Amino acid sequence: MRSVRVVVVGGGVVGFSTAVCISEALPSCSVCLLADRFSPDTTSDGAAGIVFAAPFPDIPLERQKRWFKDSFDHLLELAQCQASPDAGVILSSGWQIFKDVPAVKKPFWSEFVIGFRFMTDGELKRFPHHKFGQAFTTVKCECSSYLPWLEKRFRKAGGLVEKRKVTSLQELSDFDLIVNCSGLGSRTLVGDTQMYPVRGQVLKVEAPWLKHFIRDGDGQTYIYPGVHSVTLGGTRQEGDWRLQVDPAEAESILERCSRLEPSLRKARVLSEWVGLRPGRRNLRVERELVLLQGRQVPVVHNYGHGGFGVTLAWGTALDAVGLVKHCLNELPLQAKL
Template structure:
């Protein structure tokens, strides 16, 4: 059987996860990743990397639940393996605190993390400006390590990598049978998706080895995530903001908010300031379509728009995208469309 040539656009956590799943589960596919930037220069490299998703309004909750569960299961198996240090994944415990009781005090993901419970009054006294909190243990990815691990797995499965900036889908149609678009915010221009918008995120990495537990404010803008080599603090969620320069006032605001939650951070050494553009969208786009160029038909599968939930949903949505490839190739074999 002639190999099905597949191009995956993008080398962030969504693109790499999708490429690995394709290469491992569809042996009749020859998979190539096309991207201008690879780790450590992707948006995913700056992600805090803790598994903690939000709820998207127009996607069935069961589908979101499946995405998170499959991602959590995949990473938990990795945590419990000898590859955990190389992949940079481990269990992380901490607090998720709110200034008001949330509408859903027991979100769907609470069924999958470890030890989920409501914080006690004694614990909440530490955060006098907050009224409610959740304590649990989740999984954290040190993203630069995890991305390198994914790339290693992809190459080991026979995948190919090309440093190439894709500026239009039509330029690939004559060379590939299947195109998988994991270009993140690049889809705003690449496929003309005006519903995809940047959500500017700025973080700082601090030297604060004494911190072991994460703290996240329910507003999504203030968080403290201890890691292997440093503590990541943030952040910003500035929609439709394409700036990639570090904003000094944002850094000062981040430190002020985080010190209020964790006073021991006062005076902690700043190791790095980082800015990235999350691929914002009302809902992630994980769907397929057929493209025609003269007498040639090519399958296009989209997998992007996860916003700040890329790590949390990466493996599950990758499996979904692979399922779309398999289903379409099975129901409408390329040979019958040519």
């Protein structure tokens, strides 16, 4: 029996999570991951990596809950074991604050994070322009450590990694099964015009005295303390392809964050970063058959996570494994021999 040849396209957090899950769950598969960029040059690397979510409009909430819970449980386990420093996964406590009371006070993920509660009036006093807040402990995943750690785990499971730009699925016709985790690249790779960039700009600053995250509920302003620095954000510019740092935006980020946490005026800026989140109205985790070189090849898609790649990667990866299993059961016998 020769192993089934599976290729995963994409070297970000979704690609490597999916490649690890497939190679560990299906040892009969020979898994190769292809990407033109790897850590530290992926969009995932710049992500603040704090785990929480906003719902996608047309996906059953139960499915989204499962994605969130599976990812949270996986990362929580890492945060609490000896692999934590290598994997770059830590516990993070703090507040999400709102200028107006939101329509949904308890988000769908509130039952999975630790100690979710509404903030007291006393706690809200330090944020005089905000009327409502949520306090909870979640996990923070630093992809500059987590991606190399996942790659090591993937190679240990027998996976192969190759640096290569894939511009068309036709180039992959010699594989038995394709898993597409190309994020924003799916716009050209599979012609998905629903994909659009959501530009994000952040600063990393030195402020070791800060231990708690603060996130404005509008998603525009946030302060996320990490292992080596504090991430300050941000921007959410849909349809904006600019990858250059905008000095005016950097100034605005620093000003907005300092209003929430005045001590940041004493922080030293370490670096500035811009990335394009893979925006899509609904995340896509599904399978289809594609005609490549006269042969029907199963393709499993796992992309369109927007700003929630780190939050949902492991959960959608497990979903993708289920779809891969379905495809393997339907593969013609010669592909398995």
